Amino acid sequence: MRRTLFLSIALALQATAIPTFAQTASTATEAIPAQPLDRALNALSRRTGLQFIYDAQAAGNPRTRAVPAGLSAEEGLRQLLDGTGLRYRFVNATTVTIEADAAGSATPLAAPASAAGDAGATGVPHAESPLHQLDRIEVTGSYSRSLEQAVDLKRWNIGFSDSIVATDVADFPEQNLAEALQRMPGVTIERNKGLGTKVSVRGLPSDYTLVTINDLATASGSGGRDVEFDMFASEIIQQVTVQKSPTAADEEGGIAGTVDISTARPFDYSARKIAVSAEGAYNSISEKTDPKYAFLASDTWGDWGALVSYSRAKRTNRTDSTSGINFRPMSRFLSASGTRGTQAQAVLARDAGVIVQDRNDTDESNLIVFQDKVGDRVYVNEQDKWGATASLQYKPSNTFSVAFDAMWGGYDATEDEYDAAAYSASSRSTLETIHDYDDTTLADYGMVVLKDVSYTATQHEMLSKERINKTDYSQYSVSMDWKGDVWSVDAMAGYSGAEKTLDYSNLKHVAYAPSRTRWTADSGETIPSANPNTIDMYNAPEKYLFEAYETTLERIKDDKYAGQVDLARSFDLAFFPALRSIQFGGRYTDRSKRREYGELKITGPTAGSAAWVNTLTMADSPLQSIGDIVPGGDYSFKNLDWQQISNEYARNAFRYDGFTTPYDPGQYYRVDETVTALYAMADLGFDIGTVPVSINAGTRYVDTSVTSFGYHPIQNPDGSTGYTDDPVSKDGSYKDWLPSFNMTAELTEGLMLRAAAAKTMMRPALTDVAYKRTASWSSFRFTDGNPDLKPTYAKQWEIGLEKYFDNGGLLAASYFNKKIDGVVISALTGVVEDVAVYNANGSLNGIYDFDVYQPVNAKGSYDVDGIEVIGQVPLGMFASWLEGFGINANYTRLDSSLAGESDLGIKTPMPGLSKDTYNATFYYENKRFDARLSYNHKSEYVESIGYNMYPIYRDAYGQLDMSIGYRITENVKLSLKGINLTDEVTSGYTMDPAFPTMYEKSGRRISLGIRADF
The missing domain is CATH 3.55.50.30 (Phage tail protein beta-alpha-beta fold)
Incomplete structure (x- = not known):
């Protein structure tokens, strides 16, 4: 609604x-x-x-x-x-x-x-009511006009917000909706192989952001609550507003903010509207040109109107990468029985002067690290994405409207990965010679890093991986708006659903041999060692033996139903002139998410056969050079070339007739969640001296019930894992009040003081809520979901000044603070005593006590504060000869006490949290020509914590994009766009830049398009 x-x-x-x-x-x-x-x-x-x-x-x-x-x-x-x-x-x-x-x-x-x-x-x-909330503005086709419209949206909204409208979305170079949003103040995106995927607001993790489409919180094909924006085509979007301070009427609020997406309706346009566009985009690495086209048609007749839009795009993107170069604790070798452990201990003393007192003391061995793996990888990602909207609207007057809105989308992606990897930490290996080590860079943590090492039996792997992702999305809603002289009523009922199927396979060939692995300036490499039994891992296909053709199959289905009613009454009371209106209402939501998962290894030509294991070599299958197996030619790093088996051949040759990947009952879960919410708020207006003040204040009551289903594992006497016959279920619930306050005061003409305070929440990921148990028999450990998880809460406030100029210009600055409680972490919550563990031959290994780990809400609070600065300046305000030129820029800086979970006690920011982000767009336009140059930057952030000990950082990343348009006629426009013009790489490191973990290049993307509006 x-x-x-x-x-x-x-x-x-x-x-x-x-x-x-x-x-x-x-x-x-x-x-x-x-x-x-x-x-x-x-x-x-x-x-x-x-x-x-x-x-x-x-x-x-x-x-x-x-x-x-x-x-x-x-x-x-x-x-x-x-x-x-x-x-x-x-x-x-x-x-x-x-x-x-x-x-x-x-x-x-x-x-x-x-x-x-x-x-x-x-x-x-x-x-x-004087809420000043301008929700939609018609698109004019001019970038400067769209900026003015976005400024109006910001100015007349009672809370802190920023918006973009369809002209801004369509005219910037982007590959999906996430990339279109990254130019908004405080908004950054997570990139995966050159493609924007998830949206972060103000540097906080993406799962702290709530996403709605047409006021309906969006279903997700992921296991969490974050939305995968890569499945949405930007062409079908009319407007996006990021609400950073909620009102009581807004659904929950989101700790970072709420991204409100709107699709178009027929009465958004004052006359018949037809728009058609087509584009071809060229990727510099894959050397493929991909088509994209879209159209929109809208018309009204009398009281009725109808609109349809459709967009389809294909994308072939190649990424070359060296990655997987993470820290591995030396406990991998030191704790091994026999000569593997004693040899590692001796080599450490001989070559690095490191004396290990107790090989089995992990507190000691975890501080000595080496390279886990070095991989040279080529990814080819082929996407076929489509999206459509439809709207039927009955509007006999501007006081009454009924609309049916529908949105569909499909996202089919196949990613081929060809990986030549050297697994230094293989179970057969140990240290042979340490050529170089570093005991100074991380000396503050007491750590020694082995930088260049020869190993006795590296596990060399040739991996042909295929990932097929099919996502179908649909959303339907019916809304009614009625406005009387005193009362107004808004109502909405809707459904949002997503279904995703993930089909993964990995053809794995392995060769064990001595090798030497070391860090380089920007990644790592594996080369032959001095051992006479060493191999050139890139040119020895006859040495690689078939290990398995691994398959997994996952299906996620997410359904959400919602209904909401809002009522508002305006007032003109002589005894209380400050009260302008009250608004109250309620929402009911019913959501169910189900996940099925299974895996199976093929080891022979028939079910149960192991005829290929350690007998079939990689040379027995047809091989292709990496430069021929993928589009775009040779590997762009290290002047390497190697041969592998194509995924197309593997799928046909290794999957026997009738093969299917069965679902595993133990991996199934279902979470049902119902939410009842009631709210009330009031709008006040009064003068303090000569300063007019407007206030919106209210509270929202939220009552949530959760029922979670799953299975518990049982180990069979033959060592295999079985599961309980019936699902185990558990209920959880929580209730809370979420107050909010927003205020504006126009200090002088065009100078606005804005302030806000609220309590917001973000619900836990459904994978954490799911009441299922997974077992690690070798680690004597159970991992459970936790239906009793509570949301993560934030008490937040913000204050800012905004200066609005007559020509649509804006200067704004604000300070915000968030106190976050209930961050979800993994913790030991119990012990299951006397669990029988069996060996693979069926013999009893022993009776053990199993630790139970669950996600829980951490005790204590974390503070996040920051500043946000926005400048939208048409330069024509300074000199007439600068007419048409302008700058649109923003900067957000974040400071946080949020800490990542490191078992070594290493202080680290929370994963996903970026300290500095900024965007700047320089533009020029006249009636015929327009040009935009845009740069966006996101500072380094912790991507994950390896082995729960070693923070792995993603390096700061900045990207330069451009867009040039020429209007051939009043209705037809030609555009040239470029993404990542400077061909930036994505890189990362573990703890210090001296130890890089990845170096990834996805190339430039240049597109030529034409658009016609009638």
């Missing part, structure tokens, strides 16, 4: 006619008599089709002049406001803002040529 909180709602006249008062005037000589401003604007709206937005508190309610019949809409408005100290500005053809003018005249701030040429829909207007 979406709110349209205009203070006055427009009537529709013929789109081709210029509205005048004479069209509706009677025999009276005055079309609009002298009267208070609110009543005069309502009358003007009925006669002209214009819709007005203004701050009732700031403007006051002065008496306006009488306006004669027969005038144009703009002239009538000018005369009506003359002498009131107010002025007006056309936002688009039918939307006008009213604000104070120090000069005391009714001069226009800006008036487009077509300002009086289009009109909205017919209806009877009424005065509403």
Whole structure:
């Protein structure tokens, strides 16, 4: 459900006619008599089709002049406001803002040529709450105009927010919706192999952000609550607002913020609308050109309107990478029985002077680390993505509207990965010679890093991996908006669903031999060692023996139903003039997420056969050079070339007839969640001296019930794992109050003081809530889900100053603080005594006590604070020769006490939290030509914590994009776009840049497109 909180709602006249008062005037000589401003604007709206937005508190309610019949809409408005100290500005053809003018005249701030040429829909207007929440603005096709519209959205919203509209989304170079959002203040994205995937707000982890589409919280195909934006095409999106301070009416709020996505409706356009676009994009590494096309058609007839849109895109992207070069604790070798452990101990003493007192003391061995693995990898990601929307709207007046909105999407992706890897920490190996080590870089932690080592039996692997991801998304909603003179009612009922299937396979060939592995300047490498039995791992296919063709199959289904009713009443009370309106309502949500998972290894030509294991070599299958097996030619790093088996051949040759990957009951879970929420809030307006103040305050009550199903594992006497016959279920629940407060005060003309405070929440990931148990028989450990998990909460506040200029410019700065409680961590929660553990031959290994680990809400609070600075400056305000030039920039800095979980006690930021982010766009445009150059930057952040001990960082990343457009005719535009023009690489390191973990390159992307609007 979406709110349209205009203070006055427009009537529709013929789109081709210029509205005048004479069209509706009677025999009276005055079309609009002298009267208070609110009543005069309502009358003007009925006669002209214009819709007005203004701050009732700031403007006051002065008496306006009488306006004669027969005038144009703009002239009538000018005369009506003359002498009131107010002025007006056309936002688009039918939307006008009213604000104070120090000069005391009714001069226009800006008036487009077509300002009086289009009109909205017919209806009877009424005065509403001064919440100043402008929810939608029609797109004009100009980037500078879209920035002005986004500024209006920000200005008239009672809380802290930022927006982009469809022109901004469509005209920037991007590959999906996530990449379109990254230019908003405080918004960054997570990249995976050159593609934006998840959205982070203000540097906080992506799962702290709530995402809604048309006011319906979005289902997800992931195991958590975060939304995978790569499945959404940006062309079907009309507007996106990031709400950073919630009101009580907003669903929960999200700790980082809420991303509100809106699709288009027919009455969003003042006339028939048809838009068609086509594009071809070239990737510099894959050397493939990918097509993309989209269209939108919208029309209204009388009280009815219909809109459809469709977008489809194919993408072939290649990524070359060296990765997997993480720390491995020396306990891997030191704790091994026999000569493996004693030899590692001796080599450490001989070559590095490291004396190990107790080989089995992990407190000692965890501080000595070596390279886990070095992999040279080539990824080819092929996507076929489509999205569609449909909207049917009945709008007999601007006081009543019923709309049916639908959204569908499909995301089919196949990723081929060809990996030549050297697993230094193999179970057969140990240290042979330490050529170089570092005992100074991490000396503060007492750590020694073995930088260059020869190993006795490295596990060399040739891996052909295939990942097939199919996601289907659908959403349906029916909404009703009715607005009376005093009361208004909004209602919505909707469904959101996602279904994902993941089919994964890995053809694995292995060769054990001595090798030498070491760090390089930006990654790592494996080369032959001095041992006479060493091999050149890239050119010895006959040495690699078949180990397995591994398969997994996963299916996730997420269904969400929701219904909501909102009621609002406006007031004009003599005894309490500050009270402008109250609003209250409720929402009910029913969600169910189910996950099935299974895995099976193929080891022979028939089920149960192991005929291929250690007998079939890689040379027995047809091989192709890595430069031929993938598009784009040779591997771009290290001048390497090697041969592998293609995934296409592997799928056909190694999957025997009738093969399927069975689902494993022990991996199944289902989580049912119902939420009942009630809220109430009030809008107040009053003056403090000469400063008009508006306040929105309220609270939301949330009652959640969770039922989780899963299975518990049982080890069979033959050593295999079985499961309980019936699912084990458990209930959980939590209730809470979420108060919110938002305030604006216009200190001087155009200078806004804004403040907000709220308690917000983010629900735990459903994978953590799922009541299932997994067992590690060798580690004597159970891992359970926890239906009793509570949400993570934040008590937050923010204060800022915003300066708005007449030409759409904006300067803003704010300080925010969040106190976060209940962060989810993994902890020991119990012990299961006397568990029988069996060996593979069926003999009893022993009776053991098993530790039980669960996700729990951590005790204590963490503070996050930061500043956000925004500058949108049309440079024409400084000099006429700079007309058309402008800058749109923002910067967010975050400081946090949030700590990652390191068993070594290493202080580290929370995974996913970035300290500095900024975006800057330089643009120029005139009637025919436009150009944009945009740079976005995200500082380094902790990506994960290896073995729960060693923080692994993703390096800071900055990307330069550009867009050039030329309007061939008034309706047809040609565009040239470039993504990652400087060909930046993605890189990372463990604890210190001296120990790189990855070096990944996805190339540039250049596209040429054409768009027609009619």
